Amino acid sequence: MSWEPIYRLVKRVPRGRVITYGAIARMLKLRGGARSVGYAMAASPSGRGIPWHRVVGANGRLLIPEPHASLQRRLLDSEGITIREGRIDLPRHSWLPRPEKKSATAAKSARKRPTRKSRGHV
DNA sequence: CATCTGACGACCG
DNA sequence: GCGGTCGCCAGAT
Numbered sequence: 675m676s677w678e679p680i681y682r683l684v685k686r687v688p689r690g691r692v693i694t695y696g697a698i699a700r701m702l703k704l705r706g707g708a709r710s711v712g713y714a715m716a717a718s719p720s721g722r723g724i725p726w727h728r729v730v731g732a733n734g735r736l737l738i739p740e741p742h743a744s745l746q747r748r749l750l751d752s753e754g755i756t757i758r759e760g761r762i763d764l765p766r767h768s769w770l771p772r773p774e775k776k777s778a779t780a781a782k783s784a785r786k787r788p789t790r791k792s793r794g795h796v
Numbered sequence: 797c798a799t800c801t802g803a804c805g806a807c808c809g
Numbered sequence: 810g811c812g813g814t815c816g817c818c819a820g821a822t
Contacts, residue, residue: 675819695804706818708804713819716803731804738803746803801821808814 677714680704683771684715687728690753691769692762696732701771712737728753734764 679702687693695708695715704710711729718724727746731737736757738746747757755767 696806699804704818706804707816709802709816710804710818712803714803717820718803726803729803732806736803742803799822802819804817806814806816809812 675706675710677717680711680714681718681722681724684718684724684726684729685722686771687725687769689725690755690767692728692730692734692750692755692764692767693769694730694732694734694764695737697768697770698729708732728769730762730764734762734767736760736762 680698683698683701684693695711698704698711699706699708706713715726715729718726727738727742727749736743736746750757750762755762
């Protein structure tokens, strides 16, 4: 599977903004969902200028393990992103490839899933 | 080919 | 708000 689209999209994230795994997966309509994005980022080759630190989990939570977690926090803080309790004010820093005209708050409310049936037990 | 694991996300208690 | 569980998929072993 080619993760070029993912890398390209991540590279488009401007400084001082972040994007979530789920958002990327939805934009690119990846079968693997957010998880495949995480996989791609984990395998993201250095030297391509991929701002991996700008990719955060749902709700702006930092999911990257310790080795890079501190580095990520440092980089994000260096970009002016406020991190509280290991979390980022997503509505404030979330970025979309095409900010049509709505505010950032509407960005995360992309879609709802009313047809969610209870997964009950087996 | 079978099984496990994982930089995820959503739901449930 | 948090921890646990399930779903989903792509590598690794």
